[in-house]
Amino acid sequence: MITFMNNSDSEEEPCNERTSLMSAESPPVPSYQDGLQASGGGEAQAHRKRRTGSSRSPNNIADGEMSDSGVPVRGSALENEEEELTLKYGAKHVIMLFVPVTLCMIVVVATIKSVRFYTEKNGQLIYTPFSEDTPSVGQRLLNSVLNTIIMISVIVVMTVFLVVLYKYRCYKFIHGWLILSSLMLLFLFTYIYLGEVLKTYNVAMDYPTLFLVIWNFGAVGMICIHWKGPLQLQQAYLIMISALMALVFIKYLPEWSAWVILGAISIYDLMAVLCPKGPLRMLVETAQERNEPIFPALIYSSAMMWTVGMAKPDTAARGPSQQTWDAAEDGRDNHGSSSHADSQMSETRSPVPTHPVTSLEELEEEERGVKLGLGDFIFYSVLVGKAAATASGDWNTTLACFVAILIGLCLTLLLLAVFKKALPALPISITFGLVFYFSTDNLVRPFMDTLASHQLYI
């Protein structure tokens, strides 16, 4: 079997590292409690942070006022209010996550259905060296399990490597690595994708135009993701690169391996986030201890934060910077696919309008969103894309997987609201998705086909 090694070994590496980074990181994200301990600071800070941490809801002005007036007293009362607000506004945040996940899946499914390239088998990644073209079922199963073990170990190694780098403060290295991989993703994969799409629709495009388009796309993407940019544009870029990555996975992972990998990744996710010695958890805790900003480009965040004028100057001075830290570490936490309600990573790119302060209270208007790691996006899309590509029941199966994943996401967010800790976002959704995929494909499809052929309705 031709492997991809010949042409693009180096291409695939950063790509996969990145993906593994993202998927590895997906689970976790630091819990608020860690954040809480780490932040220390004054009461106001602690309150604000706790508020930031614990409630997923957009902060009302009323909330801000209340919290600011009786700061030391507020302890438990505040938490109760926060909890109420959490669940009450939780729906809004769930939707804020539904939309991008849906968009990503739609892009992937649309591409899979229309562009032939992504369903042809042209080789495999070096990470999955065992081929699946074997004559016997047992052999195929064995090969896929071996492939999975290799892939998972690659991911684990990458994650541990990242944690080690982080612990020893080799930030430049990590940044360089991220920039390199996102560069490659933005330029190379976009080029391939665009080429295939144009081929499918038989549209001709000359090289200079192509170069211009890709250059613009890539440059704006780099700026948006790694630096400042409008939130929606950044979200759009993150969705696009997740979709591209998912498409690469769909193309290059052999079938049974893909399913086994999906299952194994969610188990790994679960363990890495929840076990005390899990690498992701260590990463998060270290990050929180140091109160440092998180790497951009690995998390999807759904909202911005504005800080509106502060009454007390010292608090004001500390306010924004503390919030930067909050956001930063929140951001970092969210490396992985865990959904984590925190203050925003888009701190760096959020507008900070300071209005003249007329009232004595601190008015803080924050619109907190929920963060989800990019690895989550990718694996959800891989599941749905694989369902679209390989299921013989076509759209029914795809639709069933889509609904299953959304429900899994809902449940995960609900658990997040209940537990208030960083949680892995992969396991529940992927489990539902897999169950529904296999059952719909094998059980529902014959039923529906028979019904449809007789035009019966249930």
Next chain:
Amino acid sequence: PALGLFLFTIARDPLRIIILIAGAFFWLVSLLLSSLIWFIAVKASDPQDEPLQKGLLIFGVMFSVLLQEAFRFLYYKLLRKAIEGLVALSEDGCSPISIQQMAYVAGVGFGLMSGAFSMINLLADSLGPGTVGIHGDSQLYFLTSAFMTMVLIFLHTFWGIVFFHGCEHQRWWEIAAVVIMHLAVSGSTFCNPLYVGSLVPSYLMMATAAVWAYMLSGGSAQNLRRFLLCKS
């Protein structure tokens, strides 16, 4: 039309979207279980026997209908609990969404999912080359499928409202009526391709259910007239 319903009434409020998706999920699970039963039955029986297969199919359909209604009931229970939770957590002591709205949304969820499952493969095939009804089947296949699906989606919506209302007020006859109507509609589709036998009764029942649901939701002929004549 169902999509229009969705856009205008549900897409605004995130809570409704969640309830919608959860409703669709419940329908999906019921479908899964019923097809499991059918599959087992088919595998256990003789594949060559035509009437038996048809009989099994009918049995499968009826069973599926019953399961759907059972899941609707389960979903109702879940929503009740959720409402209690929401009321407890809300600031002003009343829930942000009423049980009737939930009934409506749940009905739409069920309907959308069932409609999607019925139609979507058809739609995908209709894009491709081919002639409808070339083997002697009806040429109106696509058209009637579309109408049937639409009527079914609406019916699910209305049944949702009536069903929840029945559960709320402990009127078991309402629930039984919904179940019987559902069975009747599915049964009428057995008359296909004699379309007059299935479409007409379905539409009649839809009209009945619509009026019933409207009455239950507090509407009346006066409201309707005022609405239509745009009086304030």
